[in-house]
Amino acid sequence: MKAIMLMYDSLNRHYLPCYGGSDVKVPNFERLAKKTVTFDNCYAGSLPCMPARRELHTGRYNFLHRSWGPVEPYDDSMPEILKKNGIYTHMVSDHQHYWEDGGCTYHTRYSSWEIARGQEGDQWKGQVREPEVPDTLFSEKTKFMTSLMKKMGVTNIHRHDDINRQYLDTEDKMPQAVTFKNGLAFMETNRDDDNWFLQIETFDPHEPFFAPERFKDLYPDVDYDGPLTDWPPYAPVDQGPHEINHVRNQYKALLSMCDDYLGLVLDMMDKYDMWKDTMLIVNTDHGFLLGEHDWWGKGVMPIYNEIAHTPFFVWDPRLQVKNEHRSSLVQTIDIAPTLLDFFDVKIPDSMMGKPLKGVIADDSPVRQYGLFGFHGSHINITDGKYLYMRGPADRSNAPLYDYTLMPTHMRSMFHVNELQNIELEEPFDFTKGCRTMKIEVKKGGFVNPAQYGSKLFDLSKDPNQTIELDNDALEVTCVQAMKKIMQANDAPPEQYVRMGIPEDRDYTLDYHRQLKKEIQESEAIPGMEHYTFELGAYNQLYTLLNTSPENRREKILEDFKRSLDRISNKNITQEDIMVFANKLPISSEEKAMTGYFLGIAGRHK
Structure with missing residues (x-):
């Protein structure tokens, strides 16, 4: 038996025809739905990228115990379990987070692995001089995010993206194309052998929505004449309908590219009749907001279904069920036990997910409720x-607290200041007797x-x-x-x-x-009891105080109260908060940061 998992990143299911999408050209996703079981009620568990992948390995929720991080020493890793039980495991990917501090132990769990460089802010090509940065709809927010990352000691991912694109000047050099080329080569080389698991994983259609012109041409911007913009920030939407549609078109173009390369995998399975003995799983870690709920991105807003409710497709050659839908509630944590069950390998007690054979066969439920979230x-x-x-x-x-033996964030190790007051926590029931660091x-x-x-x-x-x-x-x-x-x-x-x-x-x-x-x-703010607040304005005042240095908060509040003398109706608006914040005696960089967080704080949904 063989298995292939084709994994995407940030795939919003609402753009796929089998989930109600109507204006995206993805014929191979339609073809996929006819060859597999489509799950209508699949949810993410832990978000975003690496927390989801830890669930993919361990079959249990990550977000209750720690944030972004590597596979831990005590984790039961699905590909490693398969490897130890005689199943050859191979990963091909362009997902650059695997080669950062916060994802450094995932790819080494496989028997072998191949990488394609250049996605997003991958620190790939070395260039000392600053690249030319074109203007976009989000240039001001991008500048702010760059300065915020610099302040945090984090690499400027926008800078590296601008550099990387110079070397991705033809489609065959693009990371997704290289990833699929490597995956198809593994399929071709090993098609006559048995007992292997292949993970083909592309970072697309994660932002930036960088796609070849042949896919962009599918979605002409007839009502838009602004700059090319394919990298939305994680922020409220303050663009008009034509601008929003332009950004969505860039996403659709990249999704059509994903569809095109999906077709190559389906073609090879058809060519060699691999459907008779090869499981196929097509999944994603989470979705992405593209203007829905007036938001861009993920993470800074409530986790709406555009983010949490994910597309999921499975072909199980043992059952031969295809072109059908299933309504039972399933989650990312079910993938690891499903693959172990397929290869007849014992599922560890630590895995909370369930094998999906029964759901595929006749929609037998495996749970009543599912949890999901960011740490x-x-x-x-x-x-x-x-x-x-x-x-x-x-x-x-x-x-x-974070509970870990691997103190790394996304792109860095924990700072020594974070580690000054760590405690050793008693073992959890899944840490195999290991005590963990408890880090506030x-x-x-x-x-x-x-x-x-x-x-x-x-x-x-x-x-x-x-x-x-x-x-x-x-x-x-x-x-x-x-x-x-x-x-x-x-x-x-x-x-x-x-x-x-x-x-x-x-x-x-x-x-x-x-x-x-x-x-x-x-939640009462002292001295503000006699005022009413426009929706979101109270959050903004609270955030302004909370993000200001502690020794300045009392004075800021007193100054704000004095600024309200001009208000006759005692109703405080978001404009009142923003006008006051813009007059604070702080640097332009601090004002940009304050403006960004107040923009988010003004949202109540």
Whole structure:
């Protein structure tokens, strides 16, 4: 038996025809749906890139215990388990995060691996002089992000992208093309051999949406005459409809490129009749917001379905089921046990995911609820009908810790300042007796999820998540289910505290209502009791104070109160906050940073 997993990054399912997309040219995804089982209710677990891949290896949630990071020494890694059981495992990829500090232990779990360089900010070609940077719709935000990354000691990924593109001047040199060439070569070389697993993984259609002209020509911008823009920031949308459509067209062009290379894999499976003995899995880590909910990107906003509700396709040669849909709730954590089951390899007890053979055969459910989230953000739960986003119990979004033996962030090791007060935590039930470092996550992160509060949606009636439900009893039901899953995953105690979920007693309706009252009272800003706030303005004032140096906060608040003398109706608007912030005696770099975070804080959805 053989298996191929074809993995994309940031694939928004709403653009695929089998999930309702209507204006994207992806004939091979349509062909794929006819040859496989299409899962209508697949959700991510841990986000974004490397947390999702840790789930892919371990079959268990990552986001409850740590943020972005490598495979840990105690992790049960699916490709390594296969390798140890006589299954040859090979990965071809252009996903540059595998070769950074925060992903450095994944590719070495395979029997062999090949890389293609040049995606996004991959530190590939060396060039001392600054590259020419063309203007885009997002130039000001890009400059801010560059200065923020510089302040954090992180490589300027936009600079490297501009350099890399100079060397990707023909399609055959582009990372996706090289990745698929390598994957097809492995298939060709080993098609007559047995017992192998191939992972073909491309970073596309992750931003930047860099695609050859032949795919861009499929989506002409008849109403747009601005600069080429293919890299949206993670920020609120403040562009008009023509600009939004232009960025979406760049994404569609890259998606059509993904479709074209998918077709080459399907062609080879047809050519050698590999369908008779080869499992095919096509998946992604998460989606991406392209103007939906007035947002670009992921991570700084609530995790709407455009991000969390993912496309997923499986062909299992044992069952021969194709051109059918399945409605059972499945997740990324199910992929590892599904592959182990396919190769008849024992599934470790540490894996919380389930093999999907029964779902493929007759839609037999494997779970009632699924969790998903970013570390330190909302904890989200869905049963496929309702989706509940549980926000932190107070604005501190604390306590919060990383538990790890591999202290690396995305592109760097933990700073020594983060490691001054580490503790050794007692083993979790999945760490095989290993104690882990318990490292406090510093407050004031990229964005505070508390500003959005908790949200509840009825997906069956409101699939676009435009109407928030007010139903305390249903929230309580969701929290009770959330608590059980957290307990089954041995979530650390502070996650219950952060979320306002009592670990030692039942979460009741009375407790829920009392907690909501306490949260509302705790968010009061001293001296602002006699004012009303436009939606989002209160979040902005709170964020302005929270992101300012602690020794300046009291003066800033007093100065802001004095600035309100001109307001006669006592109603504070977002414009009032922004005007005041722009007059603060701070550097232009600090003003850009403040403006970015206030723009995000002004969002309440």
